[in-house]
Amino acid sequence: MSQSVNEELTQAAHCRFCGAAVQYTFLDLGMSPLANSYLKPSQLNHVEPFYPLRVHVCARCFLVQLEEFASPDQIFGHYAYFSSYSDSWLRHAKSYTDLVVGRFALNQQSQVVEIASNDGYLLQYFMALGIPVLGIEPASNVANAAVQKGVPTIVTFFGEETARELVAKGVQADLIVGNNVLAHVPRLNDFVKGLKILLKPRGVLTMEFPHLLRLLAESQFDTIYHEHFSYFSLFTVERVCAAHGLAIFDVEELPTHGGSLRIYACHNMDTSQARGPRVPELRAREESAGLTCMETYLAFAEKVKEVKRKLLEFLIAAKRTDKSIVGYGAPAKGNTLLNYCGIRSDFIDYTVDRSPHKQGLFLPGSHLPICHPDKVRATRPDYLLILPWNLKNEIMEEMAHIREWGGQFVVPIPQVRVYS
Numbered sequence: 001m002s003q004s005v006n007e008e009l010t011q012a013a014h015c016r017f018c019g020a021a022v023q024y025t026f027l028d029l030g031m032s033p034l035a036n037s038y039l040k041p042s043q044l045n046h047v048e049p050f051y052p053l054r055v056h057v058c059a060r061c062f063l064v065q066l067e068e069f070a071s072p073d074q075i076f077g078h079y080a081y082f083s084s085y086s087d088s089w090l091r092h093a094k095s096y097t098d099l100v101v102g103r104f105a106l107n108q109q110s111q112v113v114e115i116a117s118n119d120g121y122l123l124q125y126f127m128a129l130g131i132p133v134l135g136i137e138p139a140s141n142v143a144n145a146a147v148q149k150g151v152p153t154i155v156t157f158f159g160e161e162t163a164r165e166l167v168a169k170g171v172q173a174d175l176i177v178g179n180n181v182l183a184h185v186p187r188l189n190d191f192v193k194g195l196k197i198l199l200k201p202r203g204v205l206t207m208e209f210p211h212l213l214r215l216l217a218e219s220q221f222d223t224i225y226h227e228h229f230s231y232f233s234l235f236t237v238e239r240v241c242a243a244h245g246l247a248i249f250d251v252e253e254l255p256t257h258g259g260s261l262r263i264y265a266c267h268n269m270d271t272s273q274a275r276g277p278r279v280p281e282l283r284a285r286e287e288s289a290g291l292t293c294m295e296t297y298l299a300f301a302e303k304v305k306e307v308k309r310k311l312l313e314f315l316i317a318a319k320r321t322d323k324s325i326v327g328y329g330a331p332a333k334g335n336t337l338l339n340y341c342g343i344r345s346d347f348i349d350y351t352v353d354r355s356p357h358k359q360g361l362f363l364p365g366s367h368l369p370i371c372h373p374d375k376v377r378a379t380r381p382d383y384l385l386i387l388p389w390n391l392k393n394e395i396m397e398e399m400a401h402i403r404e405w406g407g408q409f410v411v412p413i414p415q416v417r418v419y420s
């Protein structure tokens with residue numbers, strides 16, 4: 001074992017946020033390849049690295065967190081996820097832009113910075129209003145797509161160092177946006193320290209991340225993969241912000257990604273933002289759901305095993321009656337589900353995805369081929385298993401034509417359900 005791997009294992013034994021020794025296992029999903037490591041045909045006969053997918057929970061701050069095995073470079077250097085290929089996510093970005101521009105009176109003199117700005121899916125809407133933007137994105141291939149659209153983007157991992165460099169160049173933000181990035185950050189304290197530095201004295205920070213409350217309540221264990229180092233409740237994220245001098249003054253619950261939080265934060269000394277009632281209300285709801293109680297976390301694993309058993313029962317029964325099943329989508333969460341449940345071409349013939357960046361590749365671990373959605377019409381499967389279940393309504397609308405031959409939709413989470 002190399003020196004660096006040893007160091008990582010030692011680090012992983014302590015909470016990513018508070019540094020307490022982490023002794024409790026929240027969930028053990030076995031060995032899994034990196035969920036976004038889609039394979040080219042030429043890679044199918046090669047060794048594929050699998051890493052433990054084991055999640056811990058800290059008894060002091062209740063941060064649910066993954067042990068770190070792969071380096072961020074391995075994970076994020078080349079990312080196949082282009083945000084602009086999801087219509088519903090683009091609509092979400094547009095309505096967010098309208099909301100914050102109005103609420104915080106952003107204009108041509110404001111500076112908006114987005115961390116993990118992907119292909120510019122969000123900043124393009126601010127630019128259209130003439131508001132200066134800057135994207136920060138570690139994956140060079142998606143960052144290049146943003147630059148080609150004219151969205152100024154720097155290719156780097158965000159943290160204290162990047163924030164200091166930007167401030168030295170005179171860049172500070174009136175609005176910092178971090179959508180679905182907080183969970184991906186291995187060095188959480190360094191990241192939040194950077195946010196504090198980059199934010200203007202009266203600036204506002206908004207971040208969206210999947211809500212741990214919903215993960216627990218709806219058995220969304222497939223949202224766990226190596227790229228997601230942390231899983232947050234409001235309880236824990238408030239502690240993380242407070243430790244770095246940031247205060248959460250408002251929170252919204254969103255339907256995105258199966259249930260996300262959008263937190264609004266400012267400097268803790270900034271009294272210009274009214275502290276709204278939604279923060280204490282959600283804090284109380286989390287407490288009554290048991291999120292500040294270790295037993296709640298330790299009871300989750302059994303629930304997940306039951307989801308697996310039910311899904312396999314359905315698939316086995318379908319195959320026993322000669323039904324054909326294909327997948328829809330190639331999201332990271334689908335790879336956790338398929339690999340944890342041991343589902344491969346023995347159950348699913350292939351999957352389809354609208355993104356041309358994924359078509360022609362194979363899912364990691366299960367090696368299911370990713371095809372163009374048109375293939376569904378040509379092969380007329382009995383069941384279409386929707387892997388990005390958070391987009392099920394959009395997908396059932398788009399693929400409504402499977403009903404012409406009696407095809408049905410199957411949604412695996414929170415429990416297997418068939419839609420005729």
Ligand SMILES: [Zn+2]
Binds near residue numbers: 017019061062
């Ligand atoms: Zn902790």
